Amino acid sequence: MKLELRGITKRFGALVANDRISLTVEAGEIHALLGENGAGKSTLMNVLYGLYRAEEGEILLDDVAQHFSGPGDAMNAGIGMVHQHFMLIPVFTVAENVMLGHEETRSGGRLDLPAARKRVREISDRFGFDVDPDALVEDLPVGVQQRVEIIKALSRDAKVLVFDEPTAVLTPQETDELMAIMRQLKSTGTSIVFITHKLREVREVADRITVIRLGAVVGEASPTATNEELATLMVGRAVDLTVEKTEAASGEAALVVTNLTVHDALGHVVVDDVSFTVAVGEILAIAGVQGNGQTELTEALMGLQPRVTGGITLDGVSLRGRTVRQVLDAGVGFVPEDRTEDGLVGEFTIAENLMLDRSHTEPFVKRFNVQLEYLSRFATEKVAEFDVRSQGIDTPVARLSGGNQQKVVLARELSRSLRLFIAAQPTRGLDVGSIEFVHERIVATRDAGTPVIVISTELDEVAALADRIMVMYRGRIVGIVPGLTPRSVLGLMMAGEVPDPAGPTNTPDTDTPRTEGAAA
Amino acid sequence: MSDSQTPAPSTPAAGTPDSATRGSAPQTPEQSRWHSAFREITTGSALISVLAVLLALVVGAVMIAFTNEDVQAASGYFFSRPADTVSAIWQAVSGAYSALFQGSIYNFRRPDFADGIKPLTETLTFATPLIAAGLGVALGFRVGLFNIGGRGQMLIAAAIGGWVAFAVDLPYGIHLVAALVAGILGGALWGGLVGLLKARTGAHEVITTIMLNYVAFYLVSYLLRDGFLKTPGSNNPQSPATKPTAIFPDLLGPNYNLHFGFVLVIGATVFTWWLLSRSNIGFQFRAVGENPNAARVAGISVQRMYVYAMLFSGGLVGLAGINQVLGTTTSGFGAGIDSGIGFDAITVALLGRSKPWGVFAAGILFGAFKAGGFSMQAAEGVPIDIVLVVQSLIVLFIAAPPLVRTIFRLPTPGALPRRQRPIITKEAAAK
Numbered sequence: 016m017k018l019e020l021r022g023i024t025k026r027f028g029a030l031v032a033n034d035r036i037s038l039t040v041e042a043g044e045i046h047a048l049l050g051e052n053g054a055g056k057s058t059l060m061n062v063l064y065g066l067y068r069a070e071e072g073e074i075l076l077d078d079v080a081q082h083f084s085g086p087g088d089a090m091n092a093g094i095g096m097v098h099q100h101f102m103l104i105p106v107f108t109v110a111e112n113v114m115l116g117h118e119e120t121r122s123g124g125r126l127d128l129p130a131a132r133k134r135v136r137e138i139s140d141r142f143g144f145d146v147d148p149d150a151l152v153e154d155l156p157v158g159v160q161q162r163v164e165i166i167k168a169l170s171r172d173a174k175v176l177v178f179d180e181p182t183a184v185l186t187p188q189e190t191d192e193l194m195a196i197m198r199q200l201k202s203t204g205t206s207i208v209f210i211t212h213k214l215r216e217v218r219e220v221a222d223r224i225t226v227i228r229l230g231a232v233v234g235e236a237s238p239t240a241t242n243e244e245l246a247t248l249m250v251g252r253a254v255d256l257t258v259e260k261t262e263a264a265s266g267e268a269a270l271v272v273t274n275l276t277v278h279d280a281l282g283h284v285v286v287d288d289v290s291f292t293v294a295v296g297e298i299l300a301i302a303g304v305q306g307n308g309q310t311e312l313t314e315a316l317m318g319l320q321p322r323v324t325g326g327i328t329l330d331g332v333s334l335r336g337r338t339v340r341q342v343l344d345a346g347v348g349f350v351p352e353d354r355t356e357d358g359l360v361g362e363f364t365i366a367e368n369l370m371l372d373r374s375h376t377e378p379f380v381k382r383f384n385v386q387l388e389y390l391s392r393f394a395t396e397k398v399a400e401f402d403v404r405s406q407g408i409d410t411p412v413a414r415l416s417g418g419n420q421q422k423v424v425l426a427r428e429l430s431r432s433l434r435l436f437i438a439a440q441p442t443r444g445l446d447v448g449s450i451e452f453v454h455e456r457i458v459a460t461r462d463a464g465t466p467v468i469v470i471s472t473e474l475d476e477v478a479a480l481a482d483r484i485m486v487m488y489r490g491r492i493v494g495i496v497p498g499l500t501p502r503s504v505l506g507l508m509m510a511g512e513v514p515d516p517a518g519p520t521n522t523p524d525t526d527t528p529r530t531e532g533a534a535a
Numbered sequence: 536m537s538d539s540q541t542p543a544p545s546t547p548a549a550g551t552p553d554s555a556t557r558g559s560a561p562q563t564p565e566q567s568r569w570h571s572a573f574r575e576i577t578t579g580s581a582l583i584s585v586l587a588v589l590l591a592l593v594v595g596a597v598m599i600a601f602t603n604e605d606v607q608a609a610s611g612y613f614f615s616r617p618a619d620t621v622s623a624i625w626q627a628v629s630g631a632y633s634a635l636f637q638g639s640i641y642n643f644r645r646p647d648f649a650d651g652i653k654p655l656t657e658t659l660t661f662a663t664p665l666i667a668a669g670l671g672v673a674l675g676f677r678v679g680l681f682n683i684g685g686r687g688q689m690l691i692a693a694a695i696g697g698w699v700a701f702a703v704d705l706p707y708g709i710h711l712v713a714a715l716v717a718g719i720l721g722g723a724l725w726g727g728l729v730g731l732l733k734a735r736t737g738a739h740e741v742i743t744t745i746m747l748n749y750v751a752f753y754l755v756s757y758l759l760r761d762g763f764l765k766t767p768g769s770n771n772p773q774s775p776a777t778k779p780t781a782i783f784p785d786l787l788g789p790n791y792n793l794h795f796g797f798v799l800v801i802g803a804t805v806f807t808w809w810l811l812s813r814s815n816i817g818f819q820f821r822a823v824g825e826n827p828n829a830a831r832v833a834g835i836s837v838q839r840m841y842v843y844a845m846l847f848s849g850g851l852v853g854l855a856g857i858n859q860v861l862g863t864t865t866s867g868f869g870a871g872i873d874s875g876i877g878f879d880a881i882t883v884a885l886l887g888r889s890k891p892w893g894v895f896a897a898g899i900l901f902g903a904f905k906a907g908g909f910s911m912q913a914a915e916g917v918p919i920d921i922v923l924v925v926q927s928l929i930v931l932f933i934a935a936p937p938l939v940r941t942i943f944r945l946p947t948p949g950a951l952p953r954r955q956r957p958i959i960t961k962e963a964a965a966k
Binding site for chain 2: 343344359360363370372380385387
């Protein structure tokens with residue numbers, strides 16, 4: 016089915032989220048929609064899916080104008096959506112989830128589960144999905160859950176499938192499998208809209224690329240374009256994707272973690288007997304798919320986890336069992352992975368957030384009085400130094416963009432004298448420009464002789480920053496490898512396979528090394 | 536930019552492979568929704584407060600008109616002489632509200648200024664405990680705590696402070712200070728207990744404060760009947776009278792009820808303002824109230840802040856309790872000494888948007904309702920319940936900011952634009 020969007024304009028008050036966007040997706044084509052966070056991709060897709068009503072413009076399917084007043088209309092017209100966050104009910108089986116919303120019943124109002132099972136099997140077999148219709152969704156790996164979403168859409172005869180950032184939660188291997196699925200769907204004539212901000216995936220799978228910036232189409236590109244060309248289109252200026260980084264001048268081990276085990280509230284082991292060291296002046300990147308113990312590991316280091324056994328010493332001083340306050344006072348800087356939830360107080364001003372973790376002592380506080388003059392001088396200085404774009408230091412941080420919020424967190428943490436810097440997902444949800452900035456600051460911190468831990472699920476980031484890479488899987492360390500380890504090896508490690516020292520594996524390395532001169 | 540309006544893109548991945556972490560995941564949006572609603576109700580804009588009062592007065596006017604006998608009589612022949620009904624309504628409503636004004640601010644019927652201004656001093660006297668307790672509740676709100684235990688904290692404060700006031704012999708001045716401090720400490724302890732329970736065991740403060748209200752009420756009732764608060768040789772469950780050395784001095788002489796407690800309350804308002812806006816403890820309080828997760832990660836002990844906040848909150852409510860014993864009801868108190876102030880304080884704190892000076896203004900407004908309500912009933916025969924209805928409506932409107940915004944067509948601050956209306960286009964209709 017051919018999908019055409021003509022001059023779609025969507026306004027939110029004074030804000031133009033989509034400005035006369037036109038887009039044509041031919042039948043059997045994978046059309047990538049590329050843009051930074053906040054460029055208007057999701058708004059456009061919500062218009063297409065009937066969640067928003069566009070002020071201007073029309074949607075055509077096979078040259079027939081459509082009017083959607085809700086997702087139901089869009090589904091009936093043959094548009095299916097695979098959301099970034101799966102819309103599945105974890106305690107239902109695959110078949111139940113697939114029939115959800117258009118349940119067919121037999122006599123007496125009984126659900127026609129056998130028919131749903133048959134449907135799932137049929138679609139699953141047709142595309143080689145290998146999904147058991149009776150499996151509970153919560154027992155399935157993320158990649159398979161995503162296939163359930165796809166089956167859901169296909170079971171309603173979707174001819175146009177929209178994938179909204181589908182790879183954010185997948186391992187590299189699962190991503191490759193998804194790419195294969197997308198190609199297969201395409202070969203059966205399904206049109207695919209693929210929303211992403213990851214350049215590598217776009218070049219790999221897309222037939223055509225439309226780049227959106229600030230709510231408007233800024234250009235089309237062919238899949239043969241280079242990363243730099245695409246990034247330049249996305250950001251609107253030349254972007255340097257590689258991080259300037261000299262060889263690590265690593266010295267003695269500063270942070271020593273031995274046999275660290277963390278239990279969660281239910282008594283499950285979430286970090287399992289982990290030992291590693293981080294040396295002065297090196298970046299250790301902890302890679303792994305979301306939810307494999309990295310979060311709990313950083314929380315244990317920060318004193319935020321109550322059930323921790325094993326040893327944590329920083330410069331010979333034990334940090335285990337200390338309060339967060341004591342850990343911070345020991346010189347640990349921390350960028351939490353969810354900055355709006357854990358890093359910032361949204362209603363507080365930039366200035367207040369800059370003193371958030373130093374509200375107990377001089378120079379910010381003297382005899383219970385917050386030193387407002389000192390604070391405003393400090394904040395003005397840091398806002399300039401870290402290039403936080405705002406209307407002033409009294410702006411609540413909730414009004415800042417993600418990139419500027421992260422700069423506030425960095426400014427706060429890096430303005431103390433640090434002996435260890437931990438950055439968890441430091442660039443999640445940031446635009447390319449801010450990523451550049453954050454990476455530069457992290458490398459600068461390392462070069463100043465501070466040991467750095469970077470936790471990231473993005474291989475690009477790991478490859479760009481790491482001097483050494485530690486891969487975690489199900490709470491364990493799969494291995495600690497040099498920074499230049501090929502992406503394919505890392506991908507296998509993230510899926511739990513211990514690396515084969517012989518080297519290359521069957522998955523081709525599709526990306527050129529990003530770093531120059533960083534060897535371990 | 537626009538993506539901020541679509542379902543939060545920055546939330547952590549929903550489907551993690553680790554089933555252990557999933558158990559807690561679905562609760563987060565629910566909690567944060569409740570949290571943001573709580574925040575909006577307790578700390579929204581002052582404009583909403585003013586509009587809520589206005590709306591409540593309008594609805595109150597309707598009630599007055601409906602309950603007025605003249606209006607009822609005139610409406611019987613509404614279709615023959617509608618002007619009668621209109622003028623009866625005008626008479627009833629304007630009469631009631633002017634009586635409210637004259638009973639609470641200035642009485643024009645009195646010959647001289649000294650008498651005319653007396654209602655205002657009554658208003659301030661009524662406002663004194665409301666402001667003190669309102670400050671306590673507001674402080675709790677700013678830390679994310681809902682202190683409904685005003686009644687219990689006032690009773691314990693009155694019991695301990697009252698005992699010092701009637702049973703201990705101390706010189707003038709020192710006795711007053713001792714009783715005052717004892718009362719504030721009593722309230723602080725009763726509140727701090729709640730904070731401790733929450734910090735140590737996670738017990739929700741709404742439940743514990745309500746339950747401690749009962750504990751305090753029956754404890755004080757017992758003490759008044761058989762314990763150390765009992766008046767010797769009397770069967771009344773009432774304490775002995777406060778000793779003159781511990782009674783708050785009058786501010787404007789013996790003709791007026793206004794006493795030193797009002798000055799203390801001004802001091803308490805300044806203190807609370809300083810605490811919340813200028814001190815580092817208040818900074819940590821607000822951080823915990825706005826985002827406890829970020830506060831914890833920033834090394835602030837959330838548990839300890841809960842205890843401190845409840846100590847301060849209980850202490851301020853305790854000031855309201857001891858104010859009653861040392862200033863208003865000095866002839867001995869019963870178990871009803873709180874007279875509902877602990878609950879009115881919640882309304883005052885909400886109306887004052889949990890800001891110290893806002894609470895101060897709201898307390899005076901509610902004091903005016905109390906002072907004026909009686910004269911409204913006396914002068915116009917308007918049931919005093921109408922005043923309570925107006926007070927309750929104020930809370931209702933404040934608790935539903937979207938309702939007020941809809942009525943006055945105010946824009947929703949930083950929220951989603953209006954959702955689509957039903958779509959009927961020509962093409963669709965033609966099919």
